[in-house]
Amino acid sequence: MPNLPSAYLRTHSCYGFLESLLSPQALVDLAVQHHVPALGLTDHCYLSGAVEFYEACKAAGIKPIFGLEIDFIYQGFSGLLTLIARDQSGWSNLSRLSSHLLVQNTPVDMALLDSHQDGLIAVMGDNRGILRDLLLSSPSSQNLPARFIDEIKHIFPENHYLEIQRFVNGPLKNEALLLDLARSHHLPLLATQNIFYAMPAEEARYRTLTAIRHLSVLQGLSPQQLPPGSAHFPAPEDFAHRYQDLPETFENLKNLVDSVNLDLPIGKTHFPEFPTQNGKSQADHLRESAYAGAKRIYKAVTPEIKTRLDYELEIITGMGYEPIFLIVEDILDHARQLGIPTSSRGSAASSLVAHCLDITSPDPLALNLYFERFLNPARKKPPDIDTDIDSSRRDEVIKYVFDAYGNDRVAMVATVNRYxxxxxxxxxxxxxxxxxxxxxxxxxxxxxxxxxxxxxxxxxxxxxxxxxxxxxxxxxxxxxxxxxxxxMPRHLSVHPGGIVIAPFPITDLVPLVHSNTLGINHAQYDLEGIEKLGLVKIDLLGIRGLTVLGEVADRIRSWHLSEYKDGLEVLAKIPSEDDATAQMLCSAKTIGCFQIESPGMRSTLREIQARSVKDIMAALALYRPGPLRGGLRDAFVRRFRGEEEVTDIHESLSSLLGETLGVILYQEQVLRIAHELGGLSLAEADILRRAMSHFDPGGVMVTLQRKFVQNAQERRNVPPETAERIWEMMAAFAGYGFPKAHAASYARLGWNSAWCKTHYPAEFMAAVLGFGGGYYSQRVYLMEARRLGLSLHGPHINHSNHRFRVAYPKGQPKLYMGLNQVRDLTQRTISAILQKRPFNSLEDFLLRVDPQKREARHLLMCGALEGLVSIPKGLARIEHKGHTGQMQLFNPMTQEDDWTDEQKFEAQRQILGVSLDSNPLELMADRIHSLGAITTLEAESRVGENVLVAGMRQTWRRTRTRSSQMMAYLSLEDLEGSLLVLITPKVYQRYYQDLQEAGPFLVRGIIEMDTERQQVRLVANNVSLLR
Structure with a gap:
């Protein structure tokens, strides 16, 4: 019986992106099934599958071998060359070469290979390889194959091989030439076969994958784009049988496998380095910055503050995390210098050190936030300091990180886009x-x-x-x-926020790829892979809410508060208490406000009559799956309104849950109960929280539950059965818990949004509309602007900017839609308009801007030249001058003075997507009135009555009943406000087609009072479109 192979060296995974049907785990499963002791992964250009492959191999007792197929160029000829990593230096060189291929997008040449040869083995002879191309295509007079081999041997004197690939249907036709080269150049032979799929039956499917990769149809594939034989995972006996005449190929294969000694550094953390001055340690620098911040914020460092700071600093420095804090502080300080709004999210706001460094805004002492929720010695992963940034300026912050910490040490994290x-x-x-x-x-x-x-x-x-x-x-x-x-992985893209900084050139460990879209380099691994390789991730997440707030603040300063330095100072000076803002909150008029504008959130604000940042925190925590499903939300609301007495399972909970009326709203409360009632350390309490929230493979909860029940009885005299009930209450909540620290950060942004909308509605709505709105469609925000009494105007070449803008021509605000909303208007034309205006006539505009024909028509038809020329006359002049487009909705040669309102409305709808001159409900006001429809504001006084309401769909939520029937909740909006409409399964089925439209609708039904929500709703029995 022939020797069996000691490895399959040339396998390929789906992380070569459309080059294999096999995942790393599937490859390992096949190796286990066939008793193959070692596997080589040699994807083309990419090392993206390496971490997953390594862990799968280690778990199965398979020896992992890392390789790479590189694009190689030699004397004008190109093809593949396979490299195998022998050790850590070899891995680093594979990573650098992979990065070169995918960042520079150029093949490797002999000089580059020579400078990256350390720790590598060269394998020549692949059927798609450079050596075969030289054998078959180069002039024999140049003797290029021999010269190529000699140069490879010079670079890899002891680590070069020639692979002989044989398939089920026999050897390749040029195998004899390869064997002659091997003998004449003393090249050790290897038995290999490229493996792209599991079984022969999958060959047709692999052809489909190949066609997708080459953007071809199946019939258009060339033989060169496919393997010369079956590329399935062969049985070792079949594979060995092919090489009976070349037994040395297996001996050499074993020698190669034995020479490989490489383990990826899984689990070892590589902290970034923060540059300090005068030889000061990072720990000392962090301590000085934290104490300086404490004096600035609190004026004096009290014993309480000192104790908390020292405690946190001891844990942070003991775990080596000080550079993370210092780097985030530096990044955010730079953002503030540029006037870019930022905010924290997640549990980082639990840290007093982070607060004193101006990384987070909520005061953890005032809010009684536990540091252990964020970081404790039992937590093995580095802390997540997630930072939100104005999304329109996030690229400036990312550029600073690359510039400040080194392009060669910084990369964005990848996202694997899957089918x-x-x-x-x-x-x-x-x-x-x-x-x-x-x-x-x-x-x-x-x-x-x-x-x-x-x-x-x-x-x-x-x-x-x-x-x-x-x-x-x-x-x-x-x-x-x-x-x-x-x-299956389809391609890589850039993670929306993750960025890593290495203490060494990052390609020593992590291969990169260039993003043409963003113009930056990112890793070939996602968050999970990056964490396993020990690099520390920092999240810089762009959010539109901060973009809106930044824009609003700049406009407020520009028009009203010029004494402030910048928009950030405007935001910093927003008071924490304000009666007008409180009134807006409790009336739930928060459309456009960050995190508190959805129908469910507005309903919650109205129910609890929210009036403060603290109330918004409670609302954010209440409107979550846990409280909603467990009835905790309704209990809290009743207690908040004084309709239900606060009752506790045990008297000891009254002090622990007092601020939330006996209801667990925040994750921090689970920690507090576990610590103060159950006697667990805060680190143990956080372990408990995580075990309750996720799968608990180690049985941690069982041990901690026993300790909790016992300590509760001994420390607080809580009967065991009562302690068990408290435990169950905690466990039921924990899976859906909301971090109080996160709620505090986002509640402040919500309050700031509401304050801006209350006191500066024009600036606020212009910013919301200018940056694409939020939860709702643009039409909803336009209707909200009308309800606020704002004057809305379409795009105008003399008044509009790129986006929505506010002007005060006679002391009263006017909102002008941005030029960017005009269909087919190019950036070149917008820039020319902004640079060369004002214009005094159509001819002046055409002469100085020279717009395209369609652009000129669209600007005219949507009213952007109002006051300069009427639409019909303008279109006629454009026609006469040759500025004609393809849009033939209206007769351009008409001599009428102007279009009707209906014509303008239709043109705006087609060119702008919406109409500002009028609203469908306004156009149909007389008809609606004649039908006897009431307004949404009248609904509260008509409880129990059968009424007719007209409106547009603001938003809707479809769901299923317990019997799996479809129903919906529809928010119906008219010129006065909005009304919740319940669409029962019977009505949903009957009017399904009409409900797919946005409206306007006529809805008939019964007005009823939802006593739990303290709001009226319309239970529909008839729905029709208003035509």
């Missing part, structure tokens, strides 16, 4: 040449996103119903191939 049902079907269908119309029809039956574990794909199959319906063989093949791609 979901619609994307899988779309790509497979293109490879088969299926018509786009059929693809669209099939896609309508599939969910856009689909989460599952791959082992459960059969049980959770989005393609099942389509496969059952279609019997055409090609369609079934398409659907089956698409199903096989589900969850």
């Amino acid at each position: 979901r049902p619609k994307s899988a079907l779309g790509d497979v269908a293109k490879a088969y040449g299926l018509s786009p119309e059929i693809v669209r029809q099939l896609s309508k039956r599939l969910p856009s996103s689909f989460g599952f574990k791959r082992e459960n794909v059969v049980d959770e199959d989005p393609f099942r119903s389509l496969l059952q319906e279609h019997t055409i063989p090609m369609l079934k093949n398409i659907l089956n191939d698409a199903r096989a791609l589900l969850d």
Whole structure:
């Protein structure tokens, strides 16, 4: 019996991106099944699968071998060369070469290879390789194959091999040439085969994947784009049989495997370095900064503050985390110097050190926040200091990080974009040449996103119903191939916030790829891979809410508070108490306000009559799955309104849950109960919180539960059965708990938004509209602006900016829509308008700006030249001058004085997407009145009556009843306000088609009072579109 292979050296994973059907885990499972002791992973250009491959191999007792297929160029010829890492230096060189290929987008040449040879083994002879290309294509007179081999041997004198690839159907036709080269140049031979899929039956599916990768149809694939034989995972006996005449190939393979000694540094943390001055340690620098911040914020460092700071600093420095705090402090300080709004999120606000460094804004002492919720010695992972940044200026902050800490040491984190049902079907269908119309029809039956574990794909199959319906063989093949791609990596993109800083050149450990979209480099690993390799991540997340607040603050300063230095000072001076803002909150008129504008949040604000930052914190915590499902929300609301007496399971809870009326709202309260009642240390309490929130494989909860019950009885005289009830209450809450620190950060932003809207509504709504709104469509925000009494105007070449702007021509605010909303208007034309205005006539505008024909028409038709020329005359002049577009909705040669309101309304709708001159409800006001419809404001006085209400759909939420029938909650909006409409399953089914529209609707039904929510709602029995 021939010797069996000691390894399959040339396997490929799906992390080569569309080059293999096999995940790293699937490769390892096949190795285990066939008793192959070692595996080499040699993806083309990418090392993205290395971490997953390494962990799968180690778990299965398989020796992992890391390799890379590189694009190589030699004397004008190109092809692949395979490199294998022998040790850590070899891994670093693989990482650098992979980064070169994917950042510089140029192949490796001999000089670059020579400078990166340490720790590497060169393997020549792949059927797609550079050596075969030289053998088959180069002039024999130049003797390039021999010269190439000599140079490779010079770079890798002891670490070079020639691979002989044989397939089921026999050796390659040029194998004899390779063997001659091996003998003449004394090259050790290896037995290899590229492996791209598991079984021979998957060859057709692999062809489909190859067509997708090459953006080709199946019939268009060339032989060079496919393996020369079956590329499945062979049985070792079959593989060995192919090489009976070359037994040395297995001996050499074993020698190569034995020479590899490489473990990835999983679990070892690599902290970034913060530069300090005068030889000062990072720990000393952090202490000085923290104490200086404490004096600035609190005026004096009291014993309480000193004790807390010293305690936190001891833990931070003891765990080596001081550079993280210092770097985040530096980044945010730079952002503030640029006038960029920032805010904290998550549990970092629990840290007094973070607060004193101006990393977070909530006061952890005043809010009684536990540092251990954020960081404690039992927590092994580095702390997450998540920072929100004005999304429109986030790139400036990221650029600073790259510049300040070194382009060679900084990278963004990657996101692995995986196939979901619609994307899988779309790509497979293109490879088969299926018509786009059929693809669209099939896609309508599939969910856009689909989460599952791959082992459960059969049980959770989005393609099942389509496969059952279609019997055409090609369609079934398409659907089956698409199903096989589900969850497979498709490509890498940049994570929305994660950035890593290494204490060494980052490619020593992590390979990079360049993002053409953002113009920056990012890692080839996602958050999980980065953490496993020990690099510390910092999150810089762009959020639109801060963009809006920054824009509002700048406009407020510009128009009203010029004595302030910048917009950040305006935001810093917003008072924590304000009667007008409180009135807005309790009346829930918070459309546009950060985190508190959704119908559910507005309902919560109204129910608890929120009037302060603290009340917003409670509302944010209440409107969560846990409190909603467990009835805690309703209990809190009743107690908050004095309708229910506060009752505690045990008297000891009254002091622990007093601020939330006996209801657990925050995760920190779980820690406090576990610590003060159950006698657990704060570190143990946080371990308990995490165990309650996630899967608990180590049985931590059982041990801690016993300790909790025993300590509660001994320390507070709590009966065991009562302690068990308290424990169950904590456990029921923990899975959905909301960090109080996070609530405090976001509640302040919500309050600031509400304050700005209350006192400066024009500036606020202009910013909201200018940056794309938020929870609702633009139409909703325009209606809100009208309700606030603001004067709205369409784009105008003499008054509008790029985005929405506010002007005060006669002391009263006017909102002008931005030029960027005019359909087909280019950035060149917008810039020319802003630079060269004002314009005194149509001819002046055309002469100095020279817009494209369609641009000129669209600007005229949406009213952007109002006051300079009427629309009909302007269109006629453009026609006469040759400025004609393709839009023929209206007759340009008409001689009428101006268009009717209806014509203007329709033109704005088509060109701007909405109409500012009028609202559908305004146009139909007489008809609505004649039908006897009431306004939404009248609803409260009509409880119990059968009424008719007209309005537009603001938003709606579809859901299922317990019997799986579809129903909906619709927020109906008119010129006065909004009203909640309950669409029962019977009504939903009857009027399903009409409900897909945005309105306007006529809804008839009964007004009833929801006593729990303290608001009226309309229970619909008839819905129709108002035409």
